[in-house]
Amino acid sequence: MSMTEDLEELKGYALTLGAICAVVIPAGEVVFDERTVLKCRYGCPSYGRYLTCPPFTPAPSEFEKALRSYGWAILLECDTGDLNRLVVEVEREAMRRGYYLAMGLKGHRCSLCDECVPAGEPCRDPLNARPSMSGLGINVFATLERAGIERRLAATGEGYKSWGMVLVD
Ligand code: SF4
Known part of the structure; x- marks a missing residue:
């Protein structure tokens, strides 16, 4: 099966798992801006409290490379509560298809535990925890x-929707 066919099937798989929207773009079109990490640091209550957020995540320059x-x-795109499971499941399906370096990323803090572990302790669920895109400089x-996608914000009143991303080589 060609990569194009695999990507189409991965999109379809995501939709069967509950994604509202699935769009493939060249990874080179992901936009980086280190100011996103400033927004994590100043104004986000999750900063320094979750292993999937700064300052525990790779620096933007390192991750962009x-x-x-x-x-x-x-x-x-999916409902916020389903996002972690969605990106991990699509990542695993990509790996089953031979894209063994596939990597899922998500928006927001890690939602797998109510409170993350104290600094210095290991993650309780490292197989499923995935980093915050903005914390990585995206x-x-x-x-x-x-990508030509109309972004939907919490203020729409339609219920909060979130975005994640699965990188495929
Ligand atoms: S799974 Fe739990 S311990 Fe691990 S990063 Fe997420 S909140 Fe923290």
């Missing part, structure tokens, strides 16, 4: 706009 080695990013809104 790794991300540019991927060919594709599958952008996924400008999610600019990436969605570049």
